[in-house]
Every structure is written in C-alpha cells, then in structure tokens.
Amino acid sequence: MSQLTFTLNDGNKIPFLAFGTGTSHFKQDVTEPASLAIEKGFTHLDCAQVYQNEDTLGAAIKASGKPRESFFVTTKLSSALEPGDTVSDALRKSLTRLGLDHVDLYLIHGPRVSFKDNLKETWKGMEEAKRAGLAKSIGISNSGAPEIEEILSVAEIVPAVNQIEFHPYFLSVHGTTYELNKKHGILTAAYSGLAPLHKAKGGPLSPIIDQLVETLSKRAGKPVSPAQVLGKWHQAKGNVLVSTSSKAERLEEYIAIPTLPDLTEAEVKLIDDIGRTHFFHLYVGIL
Ligand code: NDP
Helix, strand or coil, rough: CCCCCEEECCCCEEEEEEEECCCCHHCCHHHHHHHHHHHHCEEECCCCCCHHCCHHHHHHHHHCCHHHHEEEEEEEEECCCCHHHCCHHHHHHHHHHHHCCCCEEEEEEECCCCCCCCCCHHHHHHHHHHHHEEEEEEEECCCCCHHHHHHHCCCCCCCCCEEEEEEHHHHHHHHHHHHHHCCCCCEEEEECCCCHHHCCCCCCCHHHHHHHHHHHHHHCCCCCCCCHHHHHHHHHHHHEECCCCHHHHHHHHHHHHHCCCCCCHHHHHHHHHHHHHCCCCCCCCCC
C-alpha cells in the first residue's frame, strides 16, 4: 500500500503514519513488534537514543529485506553530549546501533530537560549533522514557544518537525504550539495522539467520536473504528501521527486511515470545539 506523505519545509517527504518504539517498547527488544509493523505497511519508524532499542529496530529493518529507501527512520538526541562529542558524533553512534548510514529525521528530544543551557549550540550541531548528510531532515521535540523562538534566533535551517504530545484535549492550552509550528512551516508530529480513546478515555469527546464512527462508516460503506476517526482528525490537521501497538488488528486499523473518506471541515471543527472544553496532558514537565 502506498503511504500518504506530507512535504517538509526542506522539500523532503515524511509518511503520515509512524510506528513508535518508545512507550510500551521502551528499553525492549523491538525486533518482533517492528517487524510486524513493517509487515503491516509501516515505513516510518520512530526511535530515540533513550529508548535503547535502536539496535533491534535496525535488526528489524535489515530482516525485512526491503531497500533502505523504502523506510523513513527517525531517531532523537536524548541525552546531553558526552564530553568531547559533537551532535554528529552522537548521531554516528545512533547510526552504528541502527546499522544505517543516515537517518531521515533527527530530533532534539527534550530541549527543556537536557539542552536548556546550550540549546542554540545544540541546534547549530544539528545543522552540521544535516550538512554532513547524516540526517536528511532535522527537527525538535517537546518544544513550546520559548524553545522554538530560541532556536529560530540562530537557525540557518528552520526545524522541519516538532514532535509533541498532541490531541484534541491539548488544544485549549497547547493549541498555540501547533499554530506556532504552522506559522514557521514546522510540521507537528503528534505522539499520544489517540489518548482521548484510552489514556484520557471517557471525556466529552467520547459521544462525538461514537457519532462520527457511525457517520464515517456510512460514508465509507464499511465499519470504521474510533481510532480511525481520530486518525482522520490528525490527517486533516496535517499532523504526522506517531502511535504504537503490538497488535496486528490495531496496526491494520492505523495503516488504513488514509484510505478512508475525509472528515468534513464542520466535523473537524466539532472535534476541536469539544476537545477545547477539556484539558489532558500526559507527559507533564517536558512540554
Ligand atoms: P500510544 O498512545 O499509541 O499508546 C501505545 C500503548 O497504548 C500501547 O501499549 C498499546 O497497547 C496501547 N493502546 C493503543 N491503542 C489502545 C486502545 N485503543 N486501547 C487500549 N490501549 C491501547 O502511545 P504514544 O502515542 O504515547 O506513543 C507512541 C510513540 O510516540 C512512542 O512509541 C514513541 O515512539 C513516541 N513518543 C515520543 C515522545 C517524545 O518525547 N518525543 C513521548 C512519547 C511517545 P497494545 O500494544 O496492546 O496495542
């Protein structure tokens, strides 16, 4: 199945749906779950230095037998640089673990946590890594207005992506980060994007999602799931959706999202409006 992609501000293309190797796969061997995701059609694989599983993600990529160009691999600079290391040195270590010669996207993982005293220099190091061909695109994660503005004050290359917690229950407080990303041409990648369906279950969106499941199922001529409705909301917002599962049925549901009919503008606005009435934030402290 060909993947829906968005075009980044540097001209590179990024697949809409990403399979994450953090959260439930944190510090786990991901050979099996990542191989399942690849089998189900995921090409965008999201990893990080701190997840301590770049090596097994690399093993799954290799075991697939598919060419390198068929994957979009993201990893993240999570920890402060080791003494004497540059950002490129840290990325080379990730690449060795992954068994790759470049990543498609390299992100500063926690600017507020590990890089708050040297964010500008770290961004310049990210730019060097891109110029050296170690990362095709570079970006940030968990960044709000202060971090975005600090980086833009020195950037010769504008971040291509800001990967943040993002779902409708995030709009009332952090909707401005999404708007700021948009203003600067930075693509929002949403993690915990399906939180209203499990981690923040039972909120005011539940009846609206149920209603939209019915509407969209009629429009599609086949059953549509709540995750697919929320996935269509992310697609309409132009977000990359980074989720994860160890279950084949969920991966199949996620990968089919782009093939389903779109939500109307009014339906997207309904989710926005109801979402704004309730605030939920899972990863407090990093954004
Ligand atoms: P998800 O919200 O996708 O949740 C994943 C977990 O929830 C899995 O254990 C899955 O279990 C379970 N799950 C999924 N759907 C349901 C459901 N409908 N009902 C009950 N349980 C469900 O994880 P996140 O979005 O938080 O994280 C996804 C990825 O995003 C991470 O793996 C990581 O790559 C990235 N991430 C990045 C962060 C950053 O700081 N940049 C922070 C957090 C995440 P099961 O296996 O049973 O399906």
